[in-house]
Amino acid sequence: MEFLKAFLFGGFICLIAQILLDKTKLSSGRILVFYVCIGCILGGMGIYKHLVDLFGAGATTPLTGFGYNLAKGVIEEVDKIGAFGIVTGGLRAAAGGLSVAVITSFICAIIFEPKEK
Amino acid sequence: MDDKKYSSYVDKITPNSPTVKNCIKAFVSGGFICVISQFINGIFISKGYTIDQSALLANSVLIVITGILTGLGLFSKIGYFCGAGTFVPITGFANSMVSTSIEFKKEGLIFGLGAKMFTLAGPVVVYGTLTSVLVGIIYYFFGGGSVNV
Numbered sequence: 001m002e003f004l005k006a007f008l009f010g011g012f013i014c015l016i017a018q019i020l021l022d023k024t025k026l027s028s029g030r031i032l033v034f035y036v037c038i039g040c041i042l043g044g045m046g047i048y049k050h051l052v053d054l055f056g057a058g059a060t061t062p063l064t065g066f067g068y069n070l071a072k073g074v075i076e077e078v079d080k081i082g083a084f085g086i087v088t089g090g091l092r093a094a095a096g097g098l099s100v101a102v103i104t105s106f107i108c109a110i111i112f113e114p115k116e117k
Numbered sequence: 118m119d120d121k122k123y124s125s126y127v128d129k130i131t132p133n134s135p136t137v138k139n140c141i142k143a144f145v146s147g148g149f150i151c152v153i154s155q156f157i158n159g160i161f162i163s164k165g166y167t168i169d170q171s172a173l174l175a176n177s178v179l180i181v182i183t184g185i186l187t188g189l190g191l192f193s194k195i196g197y198f199c200g201a202g203t204f205v206p207i208t209g210f211a212n213s214m215v216s217t218s219i220e221f222k223k224e225g226l227i228f229g230l231g232a233k234m235f236t237l238a239g240p241v242v243v244y245g246t247l248t249s250v251l252v253g254i255i256y257y258f259f260g261g262g263s264v265n266v
Contacts, residue, residue, distance in 0.1 A: 002155060002159075003152050003155055003156070006148070006151040006152050007148035007149065007151060007152045009151070010147050010148045010150065010151025010154075010206065011143075011144035011145060011148030011151070011202075012148075013147065014144060014146070014147025014148070014201045014205045015140050015144040015147070015201070017143065018139050018140050018143035018144075018200050018201035018202070019136070019140060021200065021201055022135070022136045022139055023136065028204050029237050029240060031201075031205075032204070032205070032209065032210070032240075032241050033241055033244045036241050036245040037244055037245070037248045040245060040248040040252060043252070044255065046265055049265065056155050056158065057151050057152075057155035057158050057172070057175060058155070060158075060172045060175075061150060061151045061175075061179070062147070062205045062206050062207075063207065063210060063241065065172075065207075066207070066210070066241070066245065067248065067249075070245050070248070070249035070252075071248075071249055071252045074250070074252055074253035074256070075252070075256050075260070077253075078253055078256055078257050078260075082257075083257055085253060085257075086250055086253035086254055086257055087253070089249070089253060090249030090250065090252075090253070091246060091249075094242075096173045097176055097180070098242070100173075100176075100180050100181075101180050101211050101214050101238070102214070102234070104180050104215060105215045105218040105234050106230070106234075108184040108185070108187065108188045108215045108219060109215070109218035109219045109222045109230050110222075112219050113219070114219050114220050114222075114223070115190040
């Protein structure tokens with residue numbers, strides 16, 4: 001059941017992006033930026049948490065989940081240490097994923113050669 | 118005109134709708150990636166990691182898989198077929214970083230690899246951070262422990 005829920009919601013988020021991509025002039029980069037901001041705002045409003053509880057990885061895997069993570073980090077940090085949390089919370093919460101992505105990119109760039117186009 | 122002829126005639130004059138096809142591909146492939154993520158997530162949760170740790174570990178596994186597929190030149194083929202299904206999940210974020218790193222390493226490790234790695238991921242991090250700061254400011258002044266994240 002949790003797999004079906006993850007599939008449906010994750011698929012739904014991608015479907016919206018595909019419609020935006022095909023029907024508007026938004027490029028994929030703009031859609032990703034838009035998604036992160038939406039995820040962050042919904043996270044700050046306490047809405048995205050319910051989506052994560054309901055749909056699990058269906059909500060955390062798309063980039064909106066990255067935005068949610070930022071909002072979650074900032075709010076938890078503000079609760080813990082006050083105003084300083086405004087500037088430390090977001091990136092602290094995102095640090096794990098970002099670092100893994102940077103390490104992976106670096107190692108892959110060392111190992112692999114660019115493909116001829 | 119019998120049914121068969123009629124339907125082939127309809128098929129011929131109806132313009133192809135790539136949008137519908139693209140949407141189905143995006144839906145199925147995007148959903149599939151989330152199912153994989155959910156599956157990996159479950160493994161880590163059963164090993165006793167917290168929900169946050171498991172989500173990070175699941176995303177990390179996807180990032181590494183994406184990195185390898187990108188390096189082998191397979192991801193661009195999958196991505197071309199799946200459209201938004203692969204670029205909206207964390208795989209797209211990882212792919213944008215890995216592919217530009219590989220492509221621009223010949224321009225040097227600092228201003229090639231190091232700078233171009235964030236060609237697409239940069240805007241995401243920048244605007245994500247700005248939004249999170251905004252959320253933090255609003256929460257600090259008006260939220261006061263009322264939002265349960």
